[in-house]
Amino acid sequence: MKENKVAVLYGGMSAEREVSLRSGKAAYDALVRLGYDTALIDMDKDVAFKIREAGATVCFIALHGTYGEDGRIQGMLDIMGLPYTGSDFEANMVAFDKLMTKEQFVKNNVPTPAYKVPTDKKMPFKKCVVKPCRQGSSVGIHIVDNEADYAAALDDAAKYDSKLMVEECIEGKELTISILNGEALPIIWIRPKKGVYDYESKYTKGMTEYVFETELTDEQYKYVQKVALDAFNAAGCSGYGRVDAIFDGKESYVLEVNTLPGMTETSLLPKAAGKAGMTFEQMVEKMLAGALKK
Template identity: 40%
Template sequence: MGNQAGGQAVSILSQKYHILVLMGGWANERPVSLMSGEGVAGALESAGHRVTRLDMGRDVAARIAEAAPDVVFNALHGVPGEDGTVQGMLDLMGVPYTHSGLATSVVAIDKELTKQALVPHGVPMPGGRVVKSAELFDGDPIARPYVLKPVNEGSSVGVAIVTDESNYGNPISRDATGPWQQFEQLLAEPYIRGRELTTAVIATEDGLRALGVTELIIDSGFYDFEHKYTDGRTTHVFPADIPENIAALCRHHAEQAHRILGCRGASRTDFRWDDEQGEAGLFVLETNTQPGMTPLSLVPEQAKHCGIEYPALCEMIVADALRHFGTI
């Protein structure tokens, strides 16, 4: 993706920094992280910064120490880059880094912990419960239709929608292909009919800013990993063609989730909206603390619609990290 603005970008930071872009790793979302990281690295270079690219291996701490950057841009997705592991390592090393810190990352990647944090503050989220995968072969944990998803994976990895018409069986067959074959525990939630919405939030010098609401319209099935990262499988409508009161609620809940969870830099909150139920049909599904920065990613897309070019967005995320760690 590189410099989307073309040519040399105008830097919004008062000085140039040595920025290490941490990407790749060994999570399911490795290919997405590599695309995010390469895009970020190119954008920061276009703004005049010195950039070191690092595809994370087991020697990550030694490699970062050797590079001695001013700040790490964490472009990892999934475990261990998004669950607090890398954040704790960087905290111990005393290296500033972008996006959310250890405690926030531990909570936000765990969908059940996220509910425990947000629901008491009035953020609407689906009900449901965590179940052992082996229990599914004895009977449904909640009434069909329902959604099964890993407790701590991102990018809709390992999601299954169980309906009366699904070919998983009733009860679910041990031989049926699904997340129960990959994960010991899963979160079972009631299936919410309706529309897929998402709102990005970025931290600015003046406070939080919800960028708007995108509706995701898919060609078939549901918004899974393939739809997210395959060009042409999903149409992004921004601003979403929804009533203003629903858009305002999305912006409010996204900022609320960002603030309550203690997110930094950028976050993206995903919603399901049953448009037959009005405001009562809007539910937060999850908040992503390290949303994608690929050519198909939603945060850069929303930012661009709001007049924030890609290099400036990357620098805004870096600036928030530097402010948090007291570097600027």
């Protein structure tokens, strides 16, 4: 594979630019350590020109949010005839839209919380999770249990997207299951110290514990991994990703599929890969190998 010139695409123009800058730099550094001829490209409107100018033969996508996870960069690379890491443009487009993802889960019998598309300010469930359909990193998400907070949550979420979704709030363990080349990696139990895994809990050091001791039985553990793989496949994903779920003691309710999860050395996918016995460099090389097999 080392005869390839790799372009790592990072940064970009989304609200998740800062996270992407860290992900891309970590992936770039790993590829350089592995001996790959690698270029680091900050995605902007001239990205196609930059990729051609770099002489890239394969792209490692470390973008998050709009233009990266919504399928647009993948569609452009398809037109350019360049292979790339992760899922294809269609799977990214589906997974980026929480409502489209829900529809695929329901169609493929993947357990997921009940949901509604809001048409008024009346709460559809006793406790609701209000979400913009096309945002990541927990941006604009609210958990509410009364009409006044529900109305305010809808107004705030609408600042981030014109398309909203309301889920029934399921109480249970918040779990994340990383997928790499068709295999479910060790499960991580997400334990936010203030009870809600929001943007602050996600990106403030010390606000959340991430533990591998899930307290699940062997049977439950395997079931949660199976459901995660089912969800990943239902969305049409390939290569790698991360599935978020709530386990209530009996059922594993899938919340969403992340097609381009964080890639810093402390991000959850690399943590899970490390628990499975991989170094960060080995994980990155597996992702690259997946791109070149397409």
